[in-house]
Each structure stands twice: as C-alpha cells, then as structure tokens.
Amino acid sequence: MNHTQISHGLNNRQTEAVKSVFGETLVIAGAGSGKTAVLTRRCAYLIAEGARPGSILSLTFTNKAALEMNQRIRKLLFELGYDLPFVPAWSLDYANSPLFCTFHSLGVRLLREFGDLVGIPKAFTILDKDDQTKLVKTCQKELNIDPKVMAPSYAIHFISQCKQDLLVAADSHKIAQDYLPIFHQVYKAYEAKCRANAVVDFDDLILQPYLVLRHHPEARRVCQNRWLHIQVDEFQDINLAQFELVAMLYKKM
Ligand SMILES: Nc1ncnc2c1ncn2[C@@H]1O[C@H](COP(=O)(O)OP(=O)(O)OP(=O)(O)O)[C@@H](O)[C@H]1O
Numbered sequence: 001m002n003h004t005q006i007s008h009g010l011n012n013r014q015t016e017a018v019k020s021v022f023g024e025t026l027v028i029a030g031a032g033s034g035k036t037a038v039l040t041r042r043c044a045y046l047i048a049e050g051a052r053p054g055s056i057l058s059l060t061f062t063n064k065a066a067l068e069m070n071q072r073i074r075k076l077l078f079e080l081g082y083d084l085p086f087v088p089a090w091s092l093d094y095a096n097s098p099l100f101c102t103f104h105s106l107g108v109r110l111l112r113e114f115g116d117l118v119g120i121p122k123a124f125t126i127l128d129k130d131d132q133t134k135l136v137k138t139c140q141k142e143l144n145i146d147p148k149v150m151a152p153s154y155a156i157h158f159i160s161q162c163k164q165d166l167l168v169a170a171d172s173h174k175i176a177q178d179y180l181p182i183f184h185q186v187y188k189a190y191e192a193k194c195r196a197n198a199v200v201d202f203d204d205l206i207l208q209p210y211l212v213l214r215h216h217p218e219a220r221r222v223c224q225n226r227w228l229h230i231q232v233d234e235f236q237d238i239n240l241a242q243f244e245l246v247a248m249l250y251k252k253m
C-alpha cells in the first residue's frame, strides 16, 4: 500500500489530518467538506503504517453512518490491495478488522463481554420504548404515584437525563435541576427492576460500559490494549456519557 494512493484526491489539510496519528487530533471543517473521508483514509493510513487492523475503533452515531464507513473502508483497502476478513456484527474477534460502529453497538459489545462485572448477565435484553413505558408504569403503581401527577414520559426523560450525566439512581440527587422526590424514587425502583429482569435501556448501553471501565481496571486494560486508535465522527454531537466512555477506552500516555 502506498501513501500517495491513500491521500489521492485529498487536499493538503485533509492529508495532514490523515497523517496525524500520534496523540489527539481534532478535525473541524464545514458540512460536506470531507471529514468522514479523512477518517476512512486515516484508518487505511494506520494499517499501511503497520497498525494491527483490529486496533482501530471508529465511532459514529447512526447505524447508517457506521455501515457506510464500513463499506468505504473495505472498498478503499481493497483498492489498495488489502482484503479485510469479514467480521460479523456479533463477533468478538478484534484481531483482524477495524471496528466501525455506533456508540450503542459498542456498548452492546462491551456489555456482552464485561456486563457481569456490573451485574448484567450476558443474555441481557434491550428495552424498547413501549417496554420502558410499561416498566415505569409498574414502578409508579407500586409507589402509588398517580400517572396524572407524573406522566411516565416525564419519568423516562428524567432517568435518561440522569444516565446521560452518568448518574445511577443512588446519585440522581446530584442532577443539576430540581426534581420532586418521586422522580428519584421511580428511578430507584426502575433501576432495581431492570437489574432483576436482566434488561437494559438505551442509555444503559453507554452508562453501564462506562461503569464497567471506571470500576474494573482489568476490563479497562483489555480495552486499552485492544483499541490503540480511536476515531469519533460527528464529535460535536457527543454527550457527556459518550465522551467519558471514550476517555475510559484509551490509554493516557
Ligand atoms: N478533497 C476533496 N475533493 C473533492 N471531493 C472530496 C474531497 N474530500 C471529500 N470529498 C467528497 O466530498 C463528499 C463529502 O465527503 P464527506 O462525507 O467525507 O464529508 P463530511 O465533512 O463528513 O460531511 P458531513 O458534514 O455531511 O458529515 C464525498 O463524496 C467525498 O468523496
């Protein structure tokens, strides 16, 4: 693979970003100006420079974007004479292929691998919106909270806000805004039920892997030795939980 092919069609600033692979690099450029293209080329560049393909993790926000990046990088590497082995979405083999996925799908992977460290069995289920509403209603009923006083959607919003601020139920009082005590009670009951039923909600897919890595150095070590190069597309859209999860994943030099 040669470097001219990798940066073919890119301008100088893009090429500079592609080749900036030591330390942290932030790319800021206008809409449609070729930021995602930089990420795929950078992945090819790293591999050309001898990086183990599986040491590259690229995160995106939508499945569509992840799929598109996967296709782009495969095509680019193929053109450059490097045929990546096919790694199915559920595979936990991280040796031979770069991983381009969403934050949530990374979360699923991490929980399947390490969830038991935080009390989540491997065979957990992910709640959809309806299941989540049902679960909140059950909690409200048990706590004698009239759904007319607190609509389930308010409770769901509160729980989601807490989780995006990395607050488990026991810490939910630390949330910036003032909420009635019943919000905290519902979160506690909801959390207990999720645990008892081996279910997680969407926000748990970020929060729980974060907690795994925060509290379990051995899991952190595995991840930090596995992914040596981490890229985030659409970085401006990252929330606190996603930011802290990424921060846990890479080794601070
Ligand atoms: N230097 C370049 N010259 C010409 N075309 C380019 C260049 N860099 C990228 N492109 C093309 O521009 C289009 C948009 O690129 P890309 O999707 O990477 O942009 P982006 O900055 O990620 O966009 P968005 O803001 O929508 O995320 C693609 O078709 C890509 O091939």
Ligand SMILES: [Mg+2]
Pocket: 035, 036, 037, 233
């Ligand atoms: Mg883009």
